[in-house]
Amino acid sequence: MAYNAQLLNGMVIFVEVVNTGGFTLAAQSSGHSTSYISKEINKLESRLGVRLMHRTTRSLSLTPEGEIYFQQCQQIIGDAEQAEETLNGRQSEPKGTLRISCPTSFGNSRMQSIFSRFLTQYPLVNLELDLNNRKVDMVSEGFDVLIRGSAQLDDSTFISRKVFSSYGVVIASPDYLKRQGTPQTLADLSQHSIISYSHLKQPNIWSLKDASGQSHQVQLTSRVLSNSSEMELSLCLAGHGITRMPRFNLGDEIETGKLVELLSDYQRQEINLYLIYPSRKYVSSKVRRFIDFVVAELSQH
Known part of the structure; x- marks a missing residue:
């Protein structure tokens, strides 16, 4: 991958604008001026070559490209924050959005109560649940964890953890x-x-x-x-x-x-149930806690 010193420029400000709902509130929370925030977003869009936001004097909304970029930026920033906490020796409390793809029938019949208990135990984690039966592209669609049942998984670079055999x-x-x-x-x-x-x-x-x-x-x-x-x-x-x-x-x-x-x-x-997640040396706290939680819950049944 070619060296790019500007790769992360504007990312934190962009996420702050989306999370606060506007340039003025983002300026207040970050300690910058509104004009500075606006210029940083303009430079980011110019560098990426796409419009990330539709903005008027009264409203702000993400474009489809902006929505995809926002989801990825949240993941990157959350991972960076947790990496610093780990290096500083602090216990990392799971937080942020966790995107999960799960088969519809299994999600409705077996996972509803597990999702509920996980939310109760980890109040700083938000779940984005996609219940479907199709084959998904984990990377391009931005999923953190896939739950899948299969007699045999296809070869991949992802990590798979078998939960139980059926x-x-x-x-x-x-x-x-x-x-x-x-x-x-x-x-x-x-x-x-x-x-x-x-x-x-x-x-x-x-x-x-x-x-x-x-x-x-x-x-x-x-x-x-x-x-x-x-x-x-x-x-x-x-x-x-x-x-x-x-x-x-x-x-x-x-x-x-x-x-x-x-x-x-x-x-x-034999059909096994697997938890699948990206093969990374550093697995975020929210992903690791979710996997351990699901394995512990389902192994009881």
Whole structure:
């Protein structure tokens, strides 16, 4: 990376302007004049080659580019403050905004209470939660931590910490099985209505290993292809077909008889839950505390 002596110029002032809501308040809090603040923002925009703010005499708002830059600047400044606290020998109290991406179903079913307890324990940390089932770009989208379930993670430069192991289940409702019959082999699924998850690499190819470890797969035509595991589960419960998903997405539906696990003669596919975060020598206090907190909470269950 080429040397750039101006790389951080204007960043602290820009963040202060956004946090206070205007040039005058930023000038008061920083001890500078309003004209100085204005000139620094103008120089920053000129150096970056983009407009960061829309400003009038009465209001100030960020442009889309300004919003992205603001999120990144907050992270950099927060890390720098915590690095100084660490070097000065002080206990670093987690603070700032923590951006987390989590699967929708797992976030709603398992993480709500954990997020709540984390906020109570760390009052200086703000959470920005993005519940989605898509593949995200951790760096370009500015996430601090990803929560993901997978049989095997793709190779990456990120650090992954396994929280727990679960497994995949093939399931259907008793009503569906009464009407359409119960498949005995993986190949039998081709004669059934299938509900598949679209974010898989090959959603219409299902594979399982038999008791001897030999792999079998079948090409299916999905009656429903959905990017929502909640929708999969809902349609399965309503008797519209057979689906498969991680066991941790379910509650007590199997135990109470609302759903039936199928193809139990095959080996269960292991699915692990991971916390993923950027590979850095220095991990901010808020990220480290969040990871340790989640691991401790989920390991109890």
